[in-house]
Amino acid sequence: MQQLAGLFWNHTPRMMETMRRSGFEWPRLTETELSDVIGYLYYVKLFDEPGDPDLGERWFREKQCMLCHSVGGSGGRVGPPLDRYARYVAPIMLAEGMWNHGPAMQATQRMRGVATPTFVGREMADIQAYVREVSREAPRRAVFLEPPHPERGRQLFRTKGCLRCHGDTGRGTPYGPDLRAATVRMRVSEIAGVLWNHSFEMSARMRERGFAFPRFGGTEMADVIAFLYYLRFDETRGDSAAGVQVFRAKGCAGCHRPDTGAAIGPDLSRSEAVTAPMRLAAAMWNHAPAMYEVMRTRTVEWPRFEGDEMRDLSVFLRSLARSTAPARRAIPRR
């Protein structure tokens, strides 16, 4: 969420110029409103854009799917034809079908000496687009799925036994990795690809531990993926020391705590704005036009936040606010 807030901030000068040209007023946002807007953007980024059927054809061939499966009348007959998946626009149902049949497929692949394919990036979405383009399913009536629900996914994560290896919050146990890192900046089909890639190892480990391999019905897999996607949404833990570096490197200190002379901006250690991540982001948004003017006149480059920098900055500023309460301490000079 804070990463998105950082992206918002990075584009602020361009937005301001565009809005000025269009005669729009700079909108002021409360903490809640900004949270809602960012929450919405975070949510929509979950959904894949349709894949590229030409690339899909290539992946279908190169990953040797066609040795076992047919679509559009051509391909192998070992596995079932994939034409019926053409009714789905989203690749998740294909991914779920693969997951459910994963152990059997992988056994057959071993038997036939065929390498188990792995998927990265948007390859799964591309294959789905290819299946839709060449499928002979007729009449065709697109089936749309109800958007996945992270809370349902959380419950499924428990009931399907995923927590036994990955922990209650997906942060990993000695038996399975922390899923937050494995799914960062991924969308549904990409996370589905990651799950598939590890399914063979997962099923082996589960067999060792005497657990049944979980299978999904309906849109359950999508729900679980949404749960995984949201693992990092409210991530507020960060590196305060890295935040200090961000504060200085991005030039924040130049206005809010200069080495010499009077501060132009307010003392952030005494500001309510830094006490919560979104409060900080909203304050930055609302003061952006004023900051922009000051920075223009002082020919300071607009700071950009990459990766976790915004989060670390927020952690650092929050730590200052905590440490100065009730008599808040000023930000240390260099």
Add this chain to the structure above:
Amino acid sequence: MPPLAHEPGHLGRRRFILTLGGGLAGLALAESCDVRWPADEAAGPGWAPGLEERLNSTCLVCPSRCGIRGRAVDGRLVGIGGNQLHPLSRGGICPRGAAAVQTLYHPERLRTPLLRVGARGAGRWRSLTPNGALTFLADRLQQLRAAGRPEALAVLAGYCAGSMDAVWRQFLRAFGSPNYVADAYPDGTDAIMAAMHGIPQRPSYDLERAGLVLSFGAPLFEAWWSPLQAYVAFGRPGEERERHPRFIQVDTRFSRTAARAHEWVAVRPRTHAILALGIAYVLIKEERIDADFLARHVAGFDDWLDDRGTLQPGYRSLVLRHYRTEEVSAATGVPIERIVGLAKMVADRGPAVAVCGADVTQAPDGLPAGMAVHSLNVLTGNINRPGGVLFRDEPPLAALPPAALDAMTRRGLARSPVALPAPLGAPNARRLAEEIAATQASPVEVLLLYYANPLASSSDGATWTAALSRVPLVVSFSPFLDETTSQADLVIPDLLPAERWQDGPAPASYPYPVWGIARPLVTSPGGGRSTGDLILALAARLGGTVGASLPYVDFEALLKARARGLYDARRGMPFGDEFETEHQQQMQERGWWLASAPDFEAFWTALVERGGWVDPFYDHTDPTRLARTAGDRIELIPQQLRRQADGAEARDPYRFRTDDDRTADAFPLRLNPYRMSTLASGTVGLAPWLAERPTTFPEVHWIPWVEVHPMTARELGLGDGAMVWVVSIRGRYLAQMKHFAGAARDVVNAPYGLRHPDGTLANPLQLLDGATDPLTDLASWCTTFVRLERA
């Protein structure tokens, strides 16, 4: 005791408003004036401030069916604007839609059912109560059933919006008659798609996402399926035109559409198809066609061996053989470099979409001519692609229940329809009239006319006059005593669209299914009943198979029942603003659907309040939207056509005559009738302000006119503004002749739908020569020759 309305000192409401207006004016002049009118002094009990209500609905005036927003004050409709939420019209509305207020309050509107008491056409009527009219009609229909002749009931529907079409079909089927003729705006494009794609439906055009729109005589900004769709695609006046597709109009006259285009390509009459194939020639020669698409999805491009082993020429050979650029230029009058330039633009500015209009299809060879235009879309592979020609779904409404059938119903339905369709056409009004008029004992005993006025709108008024004289009972549902209704025996006037429940799906030209709901904006002051409600009540009165087949209390209940299908489809949404619609579209394009309502009741409420439903998704990957022919390929030389035609015509459908017979010097000018957006259905007499709308000639209003090139007029010795008789072998009519440099030489452009101040229709269609396309049965509008005689 409160003062009575007529007592001195009491201000009636209207007078109060006028007085208040005057008072405010006085206040402006003398600021010190102190006006105090406590309400209890100004009016008696029952007086209340004007109650204003704004409701979304759907315009049913023309097939565009735009979203409207009515403004009513105290139950009177005072204005109609656009519904911003409607996905097609997006708040826009045309003059005809706005003029519906005038029609609603027109003094000549019929408020009660009328039964003829004198001779037909004598204008002597007796009023009936709505229930009396229902009983009268039900009795007559019962008599038909009692006589074992249910098939003697026929319905002619001229404009049947939404579920009314399904209701008529269901009614007739359950009654036992195969005689339903829906002759509403045929343009032949469905026949083109049936022949080439095996998909008998009108195509949609993704104008907004096209790079280039090449219109062959399609009046996109006038009387096309949806002028509002064109305005949205190409931009309203004043909008940046560079952001929109390039638009080229190929037309025989400088129409208002041509004036709105980036370029006007003037062609000689009846040469649109030749120009299209001339463009195809360049595309093929320069290898600017989509070879991959042709190889995968198209049949008939290359030569092939038939069943007897004979080599048959394919489209490529035919075009290269007959449509060399020099020859095309000579035939069409379009310079060679312009033809080449058009072809390059088609290739370079894709996706390019070719649209054909009635100028092309309403000709003796209209179907192949339309195929020639559409072949450009095939060559460029621009079918089922964004910015191309699409075949959209219909809204997934719940179907009416299966019609109940008894033995008599089955017998009636087994009889041959009175009007048989042409090979690639539908049953039409002309055939119905010819069959009825052909015998003394009419095969139709009861004829129901629903928004059909064939005496005014058809090209064969005399046949219709004869046909009507043979039908024992003619019933019209028109709210006005139009030409045909005047000849009816019983008139049961429909309510006007602003007073009734109905539905209005968007026209086929729009790529997404849209189901607009028309709801009452006001209550009809004279009571009355909509035709939809009447038919449902008639079904209930008749009972038996008919009653069981239409088990709805009223039309609102029917619409609500049908909306259940939309709710259950789990796709689409009630109309929303641009953000909501775009959001839903993007989600569906990714495979997910956002539910809009927790239950059906909330869904229905949202539909009614917002004006309708849209599914902003199109499945470009669905192969069944490309072709449903026997070989699952688009056929450039359609097998269906080969079965219908003989000899050379079957082998080469792409040969066109331009040397139409003109009767020597007696009729030296070609008649070119055309429709205008404001006049298309001849309603100008009902909404007088339409007569003052801008036309080709800003200064000409309230009088029918024809357009002639100034040089042609000079040769005829006719000055600008002269009154003339336009004369063909079939008849004549009076019009003012206007010099118009945008007319082709030796052509008379004649707008259709104008009336003289005394109400007489000036109808160029009644001059037509009677030629038709044998494959579609569409009347030819471009092969009639006339002369002008000074009046």
